[in-house]
Amino acid sequence: MANFPRAAIAGLGSGIPEKVLSNADLEKMLDTNDEWITQRTGIKERRIVSPGQSTVTLAVQAAKEAIAQAGITADDLDLIVCATITPEMPLPTTACVIQSELGVKGIPAFDVVAACSGYLYGLTVGSQFIMTGKYKRVLVIGVDVLSSMTDYEDRGTSILFGDGAGAAVLVATDDEDKGIIHTVLHAEGSGWNYIHVPAGGTRKVTSAETVANREHFIKMRGRDVYKFAVEKMQWLLGDCLEKCNLTVDDVDMVIPHQVNLRIITSATRKFNFPMEKVFVNIDKYGNTSAGSVPLAMSEAWREGAIGPGSTVILAAFGAGLTWAGAVIKL
Ligand code: UT7
Numbered sequence: 198m199a200n201f202p203r204a205a206i207a208g209l210g211s212g213i214p215e216k217v218l219s220n221a222d223l224e225k226m227l228d229t230n231d232e233w234i235t236q237r238t239g240i241k242e243r244r245i246v247s248p249g250q251s252t253v254t255l256a257v258q259a260a261k262e263a264i265a266q267a268g269i270t271a272d273d274l275d276l277i278v279c280a281t282i283t284p285e286m287p288l289p290t291t292a293c294v295i296q297s298e299l300g301v302k303g304i305p306a307f308d309v310v311a312a313c314s315g316y317l318y319g320l321t322v323g324s325q326f327i328m329t330g331k332y333k334r335v336l337v338i339g340v341d342v343l344s345s346m347t348d349y350e351d352r353g354t355s356i357l358f359g360d361g362a363g364a365a366v367l368v369a370t371d372d373e374d375k376g377i378i379h380t381v382l383h384a385e386g387s388g389w390n391y392i393h394v395p396a397g398g399t400r401k402v403t404s405a406e407t408v409a410n411r412e413h414f415i416k417m418r419g420r421d422v423y424k425f426a427v428e429k430m431q432w433l434l435g436d437c438l439e440k441c442n443l444t445v446d447d448v449d450m451v452i453p454h455q456v457n458l459r460i461i462t463s464a465t466r467k468f469n470f471p472m473e474k475v476f477v478n479i480d481k482y483g484n485t486s487a488g489s490v491p492l493a494m495s496e497a498w499r500e501g502a503i504g505p506g507s508t509v510i511l512a513a514f515g516a517g518l519t520w521a522g523a524v525i526k527l
Contacts, residue, residue, distance in 0.1 A: 202369040203376035204324040204335070206527060207269070210262025211495040212255035212340070212362035213482065214246045220356075227352045234356045239458025243359025243483035245344045253285045255362035255488070256340040257298045259495070263336065264299075267366035271299040274366075275332035277306040278323050280315030280487040282516070283342045284308065295338065312392070313454050313515025314382075315339055315487035316363070317523055320511075321380040323367045330369075338364040341486035346394055348414035357457070358415070359483035363491020374506075379440050379524040381433065388518035391425065392417045426456060426514050430464030433512040433522035438468065441524045443508065445470055450503045454513035455479035455489045464512075476502055486515065503527060 219242040220231035234240055246254070256279060264271055277299075279292035286294075292306035311318040316339030323335035340362035347358045370376050396412035397403050407413065430453060438444070445468055453461050458479055465475045476497045485492060490513050497503045507527045514520035 201371045202327055202330065203378070204327040204367040205370040205372065205376040206365050206525060207368040208263040208265065208267030208366040209491070209495040209498050210259040210266065210364045211492045212258030213492070214244045214250055214255065214360055216245045216247050218243050218245045218359070223356055226349055227355065229352045229356060237459070238357060239477070239479050240356065240483045241480045244361060246342050246360050251285055252281055252283055252291055252340055252342050253294050253298060255342065255360065256291065256295050256338045256364070259340065259362040259364035259491070260295060260299060260336055260338055262495070263364040263366045267368065269334060269366065271301045274301060274304055274334050274336050276304060276323065276326055276335045278309055278319045278335065278337045279306070280309045280311065280319035280337070280339045281341055282310055282312050282315065282486060283345050311515065311519045311521070312517055313456065313484070313486045313489060314513045314517070314519035314521040315515070316490045317380070317511060317513050317521030318382060318519070320365070320377065320523055321382055321521070324377045324380060327367055327369045333369045335367040336364060337367060338362060339487035339489070339491040341488045343415070343484070343486055346413060346415050348411055350411070351414070353419050354415050354417050357484045359485050361482050361485035361488035361492045363488055363493070363495045365491060365494070375526050377523055377525050379437060380522070381436050381440070382521045384517045384519045386517065388425065391422050391518055392516035423457070423460065425518060426460045427463045429514045429520040430460060430512055431467045433520060434464060434468055434510065437510045437512070437522050437524045443524070445474070447508055448474060448510055449507040450474055450476050450497060451510045451512065452476045452490060452493050452497060454515070455482060455493055456484050489513070
């Protein structure tokens with residue numbers, strides 16, 4: 198028996214900076230080329246913040262759109278959850294700054310940190326608060342400004358990353374044909390060093406030396422992450438289909454973490470999902486970490502690729518190592 202209330206998506210939004218960083222731009226900065234990047238990743242360009250823009254700029258843009266689409270005002274919210282690994286500042290949480298920018302007072306606001314799986318973790322937290330009856334309207338944001346921790350001298354990582362945000366307003370519903378019907382979260386901490394930023398925390402406090410050694414940038418074991426990613430994305434799709442008793446025909450769209458087109462196609466091919474049922478916008482934005490899935494979902498909605506009545510699978514993996522999925526009836 199399903200538990201009610203459930204969390205339904207009432208509004209979606211996205212936030213992207215105007216500035217484009219194309220493969221041609223990267224060719225001028227690094228020993229790389231458009232053909233290699235396109236063939237190995239599917240990425241053609243990414244968006245990058247300009248001076249004066251930050252995590253909160255993108256988050257608030259996405260949040261305002263989601264709130265407007267939900268037909269409510271920010272004052273109607275009961276909780277704000279922000280998933281990010283690139284906070285506005287080390288202290289306080291980004292969610293509190295977003296709350297202030299939205300002009301709301303008093304409601305709880307906190308961050309969730311699970312890298313590229315962050316939005317799925319945040320969505321699960323928001324959904325749980327609704328299912329227990331504690332809150333009725335929850336804003337969940339996934340946002341990252343990865344350009345702030347990308348080493349533009351490292352061709353193994355810098356070609357992948359971009360900046361972006363997406364948001365959803367969750368509302369309580371008793372409609373059994375609607376809502377987040379399944380979530381799944383996992384982590385394998387022994388793989389923490391597959392993708393990490395060595396300095397800036399308590400293990401290695403920021404110093405002139407850590408800055409000179411470029412230790413504030415993302416270090417990644419690309420091939421190891423690739424193998425992990427394909428395995429976990431396949432596992433997530435299998436879990437979502439099985440737990441919700443769905444076939445590929447029942448699913449209208451898979452919205453995967455926009456990480457690498459080859460990872461996305463390898464994972465979805467295993468279940469014979471046709472590419473028309475797999476939403477891809479990695480060519481325009483690259484990997485925006487916690488922003489990736491909600492940005493793609495918001496764009497899919499705006500383009501009419503998904504709409505009321507659609508059954509959607511979300512799947513993501515990332516640093517931690519973490520992996521997470523959800524099945525949503527819109
Ligand atoms: O959410 C964060 C999670 N991160 C990921 O999911 C990343 C997962 N990994 C990947 O997407 C891929 O491993 C990469 C796109 C990072 C790399 O692609 P790959 O097919 O695994 O390439 P590789 O690292 O095996 O390198 C193949 C060759 C090497 O040259 P040699 O040794 O064969 O001569 C590299 O030096 O390609 C070279 N190479 C490049 N060439 C041009 C590596 N990066 C580049 C580059 N441009 N940017």
